[in-house]
Amino acid sequence: MEFLIGFALIAVILLLLGFGIGDIAYLAFGIMLLIMIFTGGFFLIVLALLLSSKRVFGEYCDMDENGKYPRAVYLIGEKRMVNLFPCEMVAREKLYVPGKTVRLFRCRPVPFVIDRNAFFTIVFGSAVFIPGAVFSVFLLVDYFMRIAILL
Numbered sequence: 282m283e284f285l286i287g288f289a290l291i292a293v294i295l296l297l298l299g300f301g302i303g304d305i306a307y308l309a310f311g312i313m314l315l316i317m318i319f320t321g322g323f324f325l326i327v328l329a330l331l332l333s334s335k336r337v338f339g340e341y342c343d344m345d346e347n348g349k350y351p352r353a354v355y356l357i358g359e360k361r362m363v364n365l366f367p368c369e370m371v372a373r374e375k376l377y378v379p380g381k382t383v384r385l386f387r388c389r390p391v392p393f394v395i396d397r398n399a400f401f402t403i404v405f406g407s408a409v410f411i412p413g414a415v416f417s418v419f420l421l422v423d424y425f426m427r428i429a430i431l432l
Contacts, residue, residue, distance in 0.1 A: 321415070331403050333390070335386070337394075340355060342356050355396070357387065365393040
């Protein structure tokens with residue numbers, strides 16, 4: 282919500298400075314393309330983490346409430362490992378049962394695990410945002426090539 286209010290204020294300031302509605306629309310479109318590219322990059326990184334991970338079994342312990350969002354903590358052997366993504370808040374009691382053994386993916390370069398919910402988030406997010414990021418890059422390159430031809 283704050284993002285929309287901030288964008289509206291910027292749009293009003295740009296209108297007062299003499300920019301047109303078309304210029305502001307191009308700016309908004311460019312910002313959306315950049316957001317798509319950065320989100321695709323994020324999902325590319327976590328997909329690489331998932332592909333380089335090792336499948337292990339772990340037992341759910343509790344929630345780590347220290348950060349901004351709570352994350353599930355799993356016990357693998359004697360080591361406590363935190364989930365890479367925040368926990369699902371809607372069905373928290375059904376998804377995170379204390380003492381339940383679950384299949385996890387242990388990220389090798391970083392000390393995190395990926396549980397089933399994070400796995401599906403990564404798979405579906407990668408399927409949507411990585412192609413969207415590639416398409417956004419092509420749109421931006423096409424736009425700048427058209428500008429270069431006009432100059």
